Amino acid sequence: MTPQLQQAIRLLQLSSVELQAEVQEALESNIMLELDEPESEVAVELPPQEQQIKVGGLDSAASADESADSPDDMPVDTAWDDVYQGGTASQRGSGDGEYSGFENQTAQEATLRNHLLWQLNLTPTSDTDRTIAAAIIDALDNDGFLTSTLEEIRQALAPQLEVDVDEVHAMLRLVQAMEPTGVGARDLRESLLLQLAQLTPNIPHRDCAMRLVDGYLDLLAARDYPQLMRRLKIGREELQQAVALIQSLNPRPGSQVQDLPTQYVVPDVYVRRDRNSWRVELNTDIIPQLRINPGYLSMVRRADSSPDNSSLKNHLQEARWLIKSLQSRSETLLKVATCVVERQRAFLEHGEEAMRPLVLHDVAQALGMHESTISRVTTRKYMHTPRGIFELKFFFSSHVSTELGGSCSSTAIRAFIRKLISAEQGDRPLSDNRIAAVLKEQGIIVARRTVAKYREAMAIPPSHERKRLG
Secondary structure, eight states: OOHHHHHHHHHHTSOHHHHHHHHHHHHHHOTTEEEOOTTOTTOOOOOOOOOEEEESTTOOEEOOOSOOOOOTTSOTTOOSOSEEOOSOHHHHOOOOOOOOOGGGOOSSOOOHHHHHHHHHHTSOOOHHHHHHHHHHHHTBOTTSBBOSOHHHHHHHHTTTOOOOHHHHHHHHHHHHTSSSTTTTBSSHHHHHHHHHHTSOTTSTTHHHHHHHHHHOHHHHHTTOHHHHHHHHTOOHHHHHHHHHHHHTSOSSGGGGTOOOOOOOOOOSEEEEEETTEEEEEEOGGGSOOEEEOHHHHHHHTSOOOOHHHHHHHHHHHHHHHHHHHHHHHHHHHHHHHHHHHHHTHHHHHHOGGGOOOBOHHHHHHHHTOOHHHHHHHHTTOEEEETTEEEEGGGGOBOEEEBTTSOEEEHHHHHHHHHHHHHTSBTTBOOOHHHHHHHHHHTTBOOOHHHHHHHHHHTTOOOHHHHOOOO
16 A cells, blocks of 8 residues: 555544544644644635535535645646645634633642542541551542451551551541541442431431341342341331432442543534435534645745755655545545435434444445445544434444344344333333343344343343332
């Protein structure tokens, strides 16, 4: 493969974030490249390009202009566009690259450890007790559970402090009294008991919930409600209220303090309803706007073979390759997204249960591309639809035969399974065999093990773990 083809393939598989990093690296290493900022006085004017495709009926046609004219001062020995512009200035925004999000800046990272140490510093204790408590806090995981035994903590402190296990245990009680309630526990049982103990005694069914957690947590996990009612000598309604109180507690108390950065998904493609058709558009805000620097370009026009001029020519060729590869990436992404929307209109209009079977080969054959190209362009690329944001891979699924000779998408089958489970009776959940039988009644032939595989893929527990009281 030629270097330019290798570059085009590599850019095709990059996510939008990785692409922007790649372009930034090219801007720093290639003097011929620069951002085409709208406020620049020497910016090259291009004919407007509307990168949209309208899907539906006979109106499916690309309106992107793939033959934009090059500026007049460009060398005439090139057939490539030296300016790549993904949208108008109003679409691109300011592009100044300045960061003004002062509200997002924090002096210290909000972690469970910092939160507990802050409370420890406000607690009047001796230096020895403070050191022990800090060692206990350091031994907590992100969920707030103690990962070391008291003896291990004592031994870790031995080189600098001579303390016994009782002193470590006393400081553990101090840590367990801090917020959030339930931290410092050595297991789930102790954490739930700490949270229940912090509730006021007049909370209904608090004592019953504490008895249940203290002695019968294994039976509760197995949802053996008849056995629990016999052991605790209580009725169904009281057990139901006690279980509801336990379910209101936090099994991972430390997680509520962690201030993890929010990961935003930026769509590469927008899909909008336009009367009876669907319009597919590229998200031009995330496409780097590049151009050839006209100042350095004018220097290349001198026909000499000096080392400096040869270097400028090499940079110019690399810049043209990158601009062409970026344009090719956008065109391929738009074509693939449009083809996917054409075949999944039923999903956009009716939901997952109407998803059609679709594999990479179908799109590759329709567009005259290789399956590997379709795989690259659909990986880590996201589509914004009225039903949410989905990775392009989401729209591809295998098919299952139906009794009528047709086929049903595995995504649609998952939606059917999820719908059946959401409507089941709490005290009589549907088994995998029963779900397979219901699907067969609807003309979809699915084996029990296939139902189990789809259910596990959706993180839905088996029927005996879904059993509820009442």
